[in-house]
């Protein structure tokens with residue numbers, strides 16, 4: 449009896465763990481797709497190459513406007529912002545409201561999409 453209970457508990461734990469990682473993979477895939485659609489025209493995340501705009505690898509925890517070799521707007525370079533989930537949330541919601549003078553002017557109005565993209569940025 450005791451063994452049966454333990455086995456049942458183990459089974460539940462196992463299926464929960466599987467479920468979690470499937471959900472995480474689904475989120476990551478959705479994040480990659482959204483990133484390509486919403487940001488990919490301007491930003492790279494798979495490489496550290498700057499196109500016409502800065503690459504976004506390792507963004508969370510970094511000071512805004514600090515990638516070597518990219519010519520930022522003075523507004524962003526001198527903003528004093530450190531990128532975190534919260535500061536990214538404000539910037540993506542309305543970049544020019546947060547950093548007047550920034551050269552990124554697109555607003556991203558969908559909160560679920562912002563969260564998914566920020567999770568992707570946090571994982572790279």
Ligand code: HEC
Pocket residue numbers: 483486487488489490491500501502504507511512513514515519520521523524525531536540549550551552553554556565
């Ligand atoms: C039409 C082009 C364009 C699109 C689309 C775009 N960006 Fe940007 N992004 C820029 C430019 C230009 C800059 C540099 C801004 C500056 O120098 O003021 C920038 C800067 C940034 C920065 C700051 C980088 C740093 O090194 O401090 C982040 C973070 C960022 N973008 C995130 C995103 C995300 C996430 C998306 C998609 C949801 C996105 N951007 C879509 C053009 C774009």
